[in-house]
Amino acid sequence: MYPTRGGDDKLDSLLRAYRAACPDREPSANFMPGLWRRIEARQSNIFSFERMVRGFVTAAAAVTIAIGVYVSLPRATPATGVSYLEALADANTLDTPEIVGPVRLDWNEPGR
Amino acid sequence: MLVEFELIRRAQQGDSAAFNGIVLAYRKRIMGTINRLIARTEDVEDVAQEVFLRLYFSLDQLRAAEVFEPWLHRLTVNAAYDYLRKQRRRPEFRMSDLSEQQVMMADAVAGGKVEHDEQQQKKVRETVDSLLGAVSEADRVLLLMKEVEGLSLRELEKIYRVKENALKVRLFRARQRVLKAFETEEQQNQNG
Numbered sequence: 001m002y003p004t005r006g007g008d009d010k011l012d013s014l015l016r017a018y019r020a021a022c023p024d025r026e027p028s029a030n031f032m033p034g035l036w037r038r039i040e041a042r043q044s045n046i047f048s049f050e051r052m053v054r055g056f057v058t059a060a061a062a063v064t065i066a067i068g069v070y071v072s073l074p075r076a077t078p079a080t081g082v083s084y085l086e087a088l089a090d091a092n093t094l095d096t097p098e099i100v101g102p103v104r105l106d107w108n109e110p111g112r
Numbered sequence: 113m114l115v116e117f118e119l120i121r122r123a124q125q126g127d128s129a130a131f132n133g134i135v136l137a138y139r140k141r142i143m144g145t146i147n148r149l150i151a152r153t154e155d156v157e158d159v160a161q162e163v164f165l166r167l168y169f170s171l172d173q174l175r176a177a178e179v180f181e182p183w184l185h186r187l188t189v190n191a192a193y194d195y196l197r198k199q200r201r202r203p204e205f206r207m208s209d210l211s212e213q214q215v216m217m218a219d220a221v222a223g224g225k226v227e228h229d230e231q232q233q234k235k236v237r238e239t240v241d242s243l244l245g246a247v248s249e250a251d252r253v254l255l256l257m258k259e260v261e262g263l264s265l266r267e268l269e270k271i272y273r274v275k276e277n278a279l280k281v282r283l284f285r286a287r288q289r290v291l292k293a294f295e296t297e298e299q300q301n302q303n304g
Contacts, residue, residue, distance in 0.1 A: 007295045011287075014294070015259045018240040021233035024144030027157060031139060032132070035161045039168050 114138055117177035124171050131171075135164050142188055148260050149192040149253055151241045152199070163191045182270035185263070189253055189271060196249040239297075246293035251286035258283055 082090075114137040122130035143160045150159060166187045174183055244252045257263050257271070265276050272279065 007291050007298075010298075011291050011294050012259075014236065014240060014243075017236045018148070019260045021236040022144070022148045022151075024140050025147055025153075025156060027139050027143055027160070031157060031161070032135065034157075035135065035164055038161055038165050042165065042169065 113181060114141070115180075117180075120171075120174070120177040120180050124174065124177075131168060134167075138184060139164070142184070145185075145188055145257075145261055146192055149189075149256050150195055150199075151237060155195065159191050159195050162195075163187050166191065179270065182267060185257070185267070186271045189257065193249055193253050196252070200249065243290050243293050243297070246289045247286045251282065251289075254279070254283060255286045255290065259287075 115134055119130050119133050123134055139160060142163055143156050146159045146163070147153065147156045150156065163184070167184060170187070174180060244255070247255065254268070254272070257268060258265075263271070265279055268279055269276050
């Protein structure tokens with residue numbers, strides 16, 4: 001079923017009647033105070049959120065600086081500035097017999 | 113325009129008195145539009161306050177005072193649309209859902225006899241409200257802005273930021289759906 005032209009006109013007049021049945025309304029006396037209360041409530045929410053965000057940003061910046069300082073500080077560890085070979089040599093000095101002693105060959109060893 | 117551009121510029125700079133001036137100039141018109149868009153008298157003021165609240169916090173984004181009215185219409189349409197979407201999730205009884213006897217009883221409980229004109233107006237409101245149930249909330253708002261609020265396609269183009277042709281197609285389809293519902297209802301009334 002397709003809408004008809006007559007139906008179109010009737011719908012137009014119904015919508016005009018609807019416009020007349022719903023005239024512009026006068027607001028209540030509480031309209032402006034209520035509106036400003038809502039504005040202030042929203043503003044205070046925005047303000048608290050901003051303050052919270054600012055707090056987080058400050059804390060994050062402080063932590064970043066602290067980590068930076070900690071990482072850049074020279075450490076007093078014995079291995080600092082020493083190569084692997086130097087460290088190895090320090091741990092095994094020349095007087096260690098089992099490394100630097102002469103190799104002894106036993107010709108009477110069975111199987112030779 | 114109901115206000116001077118200067119008043120809008122002052123409100124944009126944070127002048128509360130200027131903002132009050134804008135609200136006072138437009139609130140009656142905005143409440144009328146919302147009343148027709150949402151068809152719930154008890155919530156009109158609340159939605160109108162939401163419109164002006166959004167206006168207050170978005171006024172600094174308005175580039176030119178000349179486009180203030182389409183901007184305000186846009187905020188009104190969005191607030192009404194948001195309200196209608198919320199209402200869809202909250203089912204409730206409406207007068208159009210009740211039988212004739214129940215309506216009479218409800219009227220009697222509500223305080224006795226209502227004037228003939230008022231009853232007629234109420235019937236018109238309920239009929240249109242029920243017919244607009246044939247389209248989505250977005251189309252309902254668009255159709256009412258065009259057919260009842262009397263906005264031109266050019267004004268709607270500014271409000272919706274959609275090309276005129278796309279709006280025409282959407283309006284045509286929505287109107288056809290409402291018309292079909294209207295004719296079906298008329299036929300049922302004639303038969304019953």
